[in-house]
Amino acid sequence: MDPANTPMTEPQKQAAVFLDALSVPSPGEVFAALNKACRPNWATLVTPATAPVTTERPQLALAVGVLTANGYIAVEAQDGQQVKNVGRELMALAKSLGVSQSLLGRGNSLMEFADNNDWDALADELEATENEVKNTMVEQKDRDLVTLTSAAAWLRGLEVATGVVLASDSLQGSGTLYQPELARRLAKQLDSLPDRMKRGALVPAVKRTLETTASLLENPDPKGDTLRKNYKKIYDDCSVVVKAILSSSTPAPTATPSPALSTKPPKS
Amino acid sequence: MRIKKIMLRETLSLTVILLLGFSARMMAQDTVSSSAKVMESIPTESRRMALETAGAFQNDGFRIRDGEWSATLSKGAPVFLQVTLFAGENYWFVAASQATGALLRVTVFDASGKPVKTELWHNEANAEGTRSAAGVAPTQSGKYFIGVEGMKKTNRPTEGSLDFSLVYCYK
Numbered sequence: 001m002d003p004a005n006t007p008m009t010e011p012q013k014q015a016a017v018f019l020d021a022l023s024v025p026s027p028g029e030v031f032a033a034l035n036k037a038c039r040p041n042w043a044t045l046v047t048p049a050t051a052p053v054t055t056e057r058p059q060l061a062l063a064v065g066v067l068t069a070n071g072y073i074a075v076e077a078q079d080g081q082q083v084k085n086v087g088r089e090l091m092a093l094a095k096s097l098g099v100s101q102s103l104l105g106r107g108n109s110l111m112e113f114a115d116n117n118d119w120d121a122l123a124d125e126l127e128a129t130e131n132e133v134k135n136t137m138v139e140q141k142d143r144d145l146v147t148l149t150s151a152a153a154w155l156r157g158l159e160v161a162t163g164v165v166l167a168s169d170s171l172q173g174s175g176t177l178y179q180p181e182l183a184r185r186l187a188k189q190l191d192s193l194p195d196r197m198k199r200g201a202l203v204p205a206v207k208r209t210l211e212t213t214a215s216l217l218e219n220p221d222p223k224g225d226t227l228r229k230n231y232k233k234i235y236d237d238c239s240v241v242v243k244a245i246l247s248s249s250t251p252a253p254t255a256t257p258s259p260a261l262s263t264k265p266p267k268s
Numbered sequence: 269m270r271i272k273k274i275m276l277r278e279t280l281s282l283t284v285i286l287l288l289g290f291s292a293r294m295m296a297q298d299t300v301s302s303s304a305k306v307m308e309s310i311p312t313e314s315r316r317m318a319l320e321t322a323g324a325f326q327n328d329g330f331r332i333r334d335g336e337w338s339a340t341l342s343k344g345a346p347v348f349l350q351v352t353l354f355a356g357e358n359y360w361f362v363a364a365s366q367a368t369g370a371l372l373r374v375t376v377f378d379a380s381g382k383p384v385k386t387e388l389w390h391n392e393a394n395a396e397g398t399r400s401a402a403g404v405a406p407t408q409s410g411k412y413f414i415g416v417e418g419m420k421k422t423n424r425p426t427e428g429s430l431d432f433s434l435v436y437c438y439k
Binding site: 036177 | 335381383413
């Protein structure tokens with residue numbers, strides 16, 4: 001048998017490398033897939049960029065992920081002012097995290113590309129900015145924060161994607177949501193964080209959301225209403241946790257969202 | 269205008285390489301969960317070659333992810349990277365090495381570990397270094413594996429060690 005046609009062995013699958021920078025799809029990648037499937041109205045999905053006022057490093061790291069995803073939404077909506085706002089808030093977060101030294105240039109580039117409506121360059125720069133924040137976290141022996149940033153960016157992307165899919169009667173674009181292994185993997189990574197990172201309600205809530213999402217997506221063949229209900233649950237859980245990440249008071253998110261926090265998916 | 273845009277993007281890519289340089293590789297290697305083999309430091313030249321090759325796809329509308337996987341192949345034994353791909357998207361996985369006289373084989377596997385049909389590309393045998401790429405348009409979203417192995421021109425596994433860098437792009 002040609003070695004190229006040889007299936008992987010179980011040990012090879014187990015030993016496969018998982019790299020934060022490549023194994024977790026960037027929000028831009030998720031949104032590109034979504035664009036092909038159902039052409040969302042991105043302008044209706046843009047949300048104000050506000051970083052939380054907190055000294056909790058885990059929350060700051062989570063907020064970097066959410067804001068980066070918001071930046072991609074603004075790029076898709078071609079909303080230059082919003083990209084600038086996201087850029088400013090990202091810089092503020094980086095400063096709070098003590099990782100802003102090398103990021104000033106990035107902030108300036110974001111502003112410049114936004115002024116020139118250079119959307120492709122902006123998308124590239126957003127990913128580079130997020131990675132640079134993560135690299136600095138690693139250099140400062142804060143590698144655990146990187147996991148939080150990736151998980152939050154992915155959850156925010158998933159919130160947007162489920163919202164868009166739910167707004168379609170035929171659940172158009174649902175193929176982009178099928179990432180149960182990734183949700184499970186990220187939950188496992190969060191579980192292995194040191195205890196000091198898991199103090200408080202936020203990180204455990206993010207982990208629970210990832211676990212619930214994985215379970216719902218693993219359901220082999222849900223039909224009609226069940227599928228819609230599953231997506232609604234994912235959307236609601238993600239919305240609650242994303243709100244909590246950006247909240248300055250860090251309320252403890254509940255497993256089942258309260259009516260006040262349970263937002264309707266935006267019509268796209 | 270388009271040329272200006274491409275130049276801007278390439279300048280940006282170069283800036284990213286220079287800025288991230290060593291620290292990016294450290295992060296990438298630091299988060300690796302498998303063997304120690306993939307944790308060795310890798311020459312930047314392989315990454316430069318991989319990005320240069322991916323640049324050709326970028327000109328065709330592909331977007332390059334800002335991250336790399338660098339590893340060392342030992343005696344041609346394949347190594348694997350886990351990725352998440354989306355149905356309807358197109359991907360190119362580009363691997364490059366400074367080593368001349370060897371061939372890198374890039375293979376895409378689905379979640380069950382079965383090889384997926386890909387479009388393959390590699391540089392001329394007499395070129396400096398080795399560059400290979402695999403293009404795939406998945407029909408299902410989810411987990412995939414990217415395998416890289418070192419081959420001799422005789423289609424047999426290489427005997428020594430071989431450093432490489434892999435990047436990917438999507439559209």
